[in-house]
Amino acid sequence: MILLKTVNLRKQFGETRACDGLDFVVHKGEFLSLVGSNGAGKTTLVNLISAHLQPDSGQILLEDRDITYMSVADRIKAGIARSFQIVNLFDGLSVFDNVALSIFSREGKAVRMASLAEHDYDVRREALEVLGEFGLSGKAEALAGGLAQGERKLLDVAVAYALRPRLIFLDEPTSGVSTHEKAQIMDTVSSVVRGGRVTAVVIEHDMDVVFRYSDRIVMMHEGAFLADGTPDEIRANKDVASILLGAPLAG
Amino acid sequence: MAILAIQILNSLLYASVLFLIAAGLSLIFGVMRIVNLAHGSLYAVGAYVTAWLVGRGIAMGVPLGWLFLLLPVGALSVALIGIVIEPLLLRPFYRRAEEYQLLVTFGLIQILEDMMRLIWGGTPLSADTLMDALPVIRIGGLLYPAYNLVVIGIGVVAAVVLWAGIYHTRFGVMLRATSQDRRMASALGLNVGLIYVSAFGIGCFMAGLGGAIVVPTQAAVLGMGIDALVIAFVVVVIGGLGSLKGALIGALVVSFVRTAGIQFFPELELAVLYLIAALVLLVRPTGLFGTA
Amino acid sequence: MKADLKTPRNRSVLKLAGAAAPILLVLILIPGLVETYQVQLLTYGLIAAIAALGFNLLLGYTGLLSFGHSAYFGIGAYAVAFVVQYLGPHSMEFYILIGIPTVAITSALLGYICVRHTQIFFGILTLALSQVLYSLALKLYWETGGSDGLRVPRPALLLGLLSFSGPRGFQQFITSYYYYVLAIFVVCVVLMWVVVHSPFGKTLQAIRDNEVRARFLGIRIRRFRWIAFLVSGTFTGLAGILWVPLNGLTTPDVLYWTFSGEIVFTALLGGFRNFTGPIVGGLVFTYLKTYAVASTEYWQLLLGVVLVTLVLVLPTGIVGAISKLGQRLARGKS
Numbered sequence: 001m002i003l004l005k006t007v008n009l010r011k012q013f014g015e016t017r018a019c020d021g022l023d024f025v026v027h028k029g030e031f032l033s034l035v036g037s038n039g040a041g042k043t044t045l046v047n048l049i050s051a052h053l054q055p056d057s058g059q060i061l062l063e064d065r066d067i068t069y070m071s072v073a074d075r076i077k078a079g080i081a082r083s084f085q086i087v088n089l090f091d092g093l094s095v096f097d098n099v100a101l102s103i104f105s106r107e108g109k110a111v112r113m114a115s116l117a118e119h120d121y122d123v124r125r126e127a128l129e130v131l132g133e134f135g136l137s138g139k140a141e142a143l144a145g146g147l148a149q150g151e152r153k154l155l156d157v158a159v160a161y162a163l164r165p166r167l168i169f170l171d172e173p174t175s176g177v178s179t180h181e182k183a184q185i186m187d188t189v190s191s192v193v194r195g196g197r198v199t200a201v202v203i204e205h206d207m208d209v210v211f212r213y214s215d216r217i218v219m220m221h222e223g224a225f226l227a228d229g230t231p232d233e234i235r236a237n238k239d240v241a242s243i244l245l246g247a248p249l250a251g
Numbered sequence: 252m253a254i255l256a257i258q259i260l261n262s263l264l265y266a267s268v269l270f271l272i273a274a275g276l277s278l279i280f281g282v283m284r285i286v287n288l289a290h291g292s293l294y295a296v297g298a299y300v301t302a303w304l305v306g307r308g309i310a311m312g313v314p315l316g317w318l319f320l321l322l323p324v325g326a327l328s329v330a331l332i333g334i335v336i337e338p339l340l341l342r343p344f345y346r347r348a349e350e351y352q353l354l355v356t357f358g359l360i361q362i363l364e365d366m367m368r369l370i371w372g373g374t375p376l377s378a379d380t381l382m383d384a385l386p387v388i389r390i391g392g393l394l395y396p397a398y399n400l401v402v403i404g405i406g407v408v409a410a411v412v413l414w415a416g417i418y419h420t421r422f423g424v425m426l427r428a429t430s431q432d433r434r435m436a437s438a439l440g441l442n443v444g445l446i447y448v449s450a451f452g453i454g455c456f457m458a459g460l461g462g463a464i465v466v467p468t469q470a471a472v473l474g475m476g477i478d479a480l481v482i483a484f485v486v487v488v489i490g491g492l493g494s495l496k497g498a499l500i501g502a503l504v505v506s507f508v509r510t511a512g513i514q515f516f517p518e519l520e521l522a523v524l525y526l527i528a529a530l531v532l533l534v535r536p537t538g539l540f541g542t543a
Numbered sequence: 544m545k546a547d548l549k550t551p552r553n554r555s556v557l558k559l560a561g562a563a564a565p566i567l568l569v570l571i572l573i574p575g576l577v578e579t580y581q582v583q584l585l586t587y588g589l590i591a592a593i594a595a596l597g598f599n600l601l602l603g604y605t606g607l608l609s610f611g612h613s614a615y616f617g618i619g620a621y622a623v624a625f626v627v628q629y630l631g632p633h634s635m636e637f638y639i640l641i642g643i644p645t646v647a648i649t650s651a652l653l654g655y656i657c658v659r660h661t662q663i664f665f666g667i668l669t670l671a672l673s674q675v676l677y678s679l680a681l682k683l684y685w686e687t688g689g690s691d692g693l694r695v696p697r698p699a700l701l702l703g704l705l706s707f708s709g710p711r712g713f714q715q716f717i718t719s720y721y722y723y724v725l726a727i728f729v730v731c732v733v734l735m736w737v738v739v740h741s742p743f744g745k746t747l748q749a750i751r752d753n754e755v756r757a758r759f760l761g762i763r764i765r766r767f768r769w770i771a772f773l774v775s776g777t778f779t780g781l782a783g784i785l786w787v788p789l790n791g792l793t794t795p796d797v798l799y800w801t802f803s804g805e806i807v808f809t810a811l812l813g814g815f816r817n818f819t820g821p822i823v824g825g826l827v828f829t830y831l832k833t834y835a836v837a838s839t840e841y842w843q844l845l846l847g848v849v850l851v852t853l854v855l856v857l858p859t860g861i862v863g864a865i866s867k868l869g870q871r872l873a874r875g876k877s
Binding site: 050052072073076077081082084088089090091092093097098100101102104105106109110111112113114115116117118120123159160163 | 741743748749752
Binding site for chain 3: 286288340343344349350351353354355357358359360361362363364365366368369477478480481484488526
């Protein structure tokens with residue numbers, strides 16, 4: 001079942017065609033990796049879908065609902081959330097507050113000023129649950145700005161996840177962490193996301209991670225799709241595999 | 252008909268002065284990405300220093316022709332102040348939160364405004380000898396001081412010199428390179444610190460020049476710096492912060508609107524100007540040519 | 544320290560109450576211990592603290608630096624003066640009843656214009672708007688008394704229960720007014736504390752820390768800034784309302800940019816990253832100003848120099864410095 005679809009989506013920056021008439025499809029429940037070299041247009045595509053950017057032309061449909069020109073707030077309400085490549089947190093607030101804020105916002109409680117935030121037990125409970133799922137319970141009281149990079153990446157995802165989206169975009173969730181931590185982070189992220197039945201689109205450069213965790217891999221190059229298939233299919237596709245893995249072309 | 256011509260000339264006069272102030276502000280922002288809240292007060296310092304120098308010159312019996320040279324001297328004095336301020340008070344804050352920059356330059360306003368009061372007191376300081384030194388010309392049936400035309404001329408010359416300087420000299424290239432990418436410029440061997448101080452100095456020179464050329468037409472008074480600050484901001488808001496062309500067009504627009512406003516609401520001149528500021532920011536947040 | 548669902552942090556409320564109680568006790572006992580002039584000065588200090596508390600909701604918690612907060616203080620003061628002009632002298636409660644909606648509406652209107660912009664433009668816009676009000680107060684002299692201002696006589700307190708006349712009237716008024724302002728001050732502190740620790744307060748801090756991320760949480764940035772502006776202006780306006788009966792007079796000076804500068808200064812002096820910073824700043828500043836103004840005519844110059852020095856040397860303010868010192872001592876011990 002198709003959850004999200006783009007129709008002939010275009011975005012140009014001067015001469016560069018970041019998105020050149022893309023027809024992108026995301027199926028419900030899948031864990032999709034978006035790969036490609038730097039500048040291929042992956043982040044632009046995510047930015048367009050998450051309302052960080054406006055497209056030049058084309059459409060974005062969420063289950064047949066045209067969200068192309070919807071505001072960020074409306075898109076979040078419709079069920080789209082994202083994390084950021086360069087970690088984007090509220091450094092002055094505690095880890096707990098970072099996640100709680102997503103919940104307050106989601107529930108429309110962010111405007112409440114006559115009650116203490118810490119007295120909202122429903123929000124507290126849910127925030128603690130989410131932190132638990134991401135393995136961050138021990139750091140709940142710590143300031144987000146003081147965490148190690150791996151924890152910050154997890155928190156970045158947790159904050160987006162706490163919005164309980166239907167579709168979550170993760171922009172390089174393992175960038176900047178050691179190889180050992182990469183596996184840990186992706187284990188956590190993929191199990192939480194699948195467990196929560198959230199559809200995920202992950203931009204990733206680390207091919208081990210991509211092949212291990214994805215249901216489907218979509219490869220972009222210079223604003224267009226180069227390949228689209230399961231890990232096995234991609235591996236079997238010699239041309240693509242060589243570009244991705246740097247191995248010489250057979251024959 | 253003559254009245255209309257005079258109105259237009261007055262608007263151009265005001266626009267000339269505004270352009271100098273706003274262009275200075277825009278230049279500093281364009282190159283250094285900082286906004287000096289004390290820019291208006293520096294304009295006021297230019298006016299005071301020039302008026303004071305003219306007064307001293309007259310007292311010493313300096314011939315009128317030479318007195319005109321005091322105009323750029325007044326402007327230079329402000330540039331000197333700027334060259335001292337930048338490394339001392341502004342450089343420590345480039346990497347810190349923007350609030351600190353605003354706070355420091357606000358403190359600078361307080362210092363400068365009170366220094367002017369301390370040195371020159373509360374009575375307005377005029378330099379109308381300079382204006383009277385030039386003849387009065389006839390426009391239609393009305394008399395108009397030729398000095399005002401000189402001011403307009405200086406404004407035009409300044410615009411041309413700036414434009415040429417920024418787009419047709421090596422120094423201008425360095426300025427533009429630094430404004431677009433400071434780190435890259437530094438990596439290419441440009442002395443960013445020197446460029447910053449130079450840009451700031453030039454910007455302050457222009458503010459000072461604005462004050463210097465305006466003071467023969469209207470005496471320097473306390474508080475003129477704050478009024479100038481707000482108006483200068485209206486200009487850069489319309490024209491866009493960081494754009495020379497924007498400063499020119501913004502200055503013209505504000506000037507003509509002000510002249511029209513004074514015609515119809517003379518008592519509320521100040522309020523009209525400030526309201527223009529608020530309205531413009533409401534309608535056109537990024538300006539026509541801004542790089543902000 | 545793990546967060547725990549079962550024991551919410553009432554600890555923080557208790558800790559606050561524990562620290563505040565002795566201070567409050569001192570404040571209550573003071574009028575019996577010092578002369579009338581000092582009580583009057585302390586009252587001004589509390590008023591300055593309320594103004595600074597309001598201002599800092601915008602600066603410390605929302606990240607918006609306003610250079611035009613004199614506007615709200617001034618509107619509060621002039622609102623009371625106009626009530627006296629047109630409706631005759633009344634009780635303090637009446638002034639507050641009329642004054643608070645007035646400042647709230649003004650803050651809402653001006654705030655709506657200002658929060659569409661950030662940083663520099665926000666600052667200049669707040670400055671410009673306060674200057675508009677200043678020039679109106681100055682020019683429309685037939686309404687506002689021009690530079691002479693408007694007088695406000697000693698009000699009756701507690702709905703007319705307490706009025707002050709006769710030979711000891713002044714002393715009694717000062718003492719009673721002190722307690723009146725103290726009570727309102729305590730209410731303001733509690734209210735602001737709740738606001739800052741509410742979901743709304745957390746959201747403001749999030750917007751301050753990372754506007755982009757806040758937007759990607761579905762938060763409507765402009766609306767939150769606007770509400771913060773409204774609350775902030777109302778608190779500062781309340782300070783103006785309380786100020787004018789004590790001062791007996793309001794003039795356009797209270798709308799001028801230099802007064803906004805003083806408000807900014809108090810927050811910086813006390814420390815704008817702490818809740819109690821503005822309170823400390825307001826109190827300390829009132830004393831500093833009284834003694835400085837007495838010793839030099841160039842008050843703005845002094846203020847400017849100290850402001851610049853503070854930003855260079857002590858950007859976290861008094862409370863920030865004390866808290867850092869406390870942390871260092873605590874670490875030294877363990």
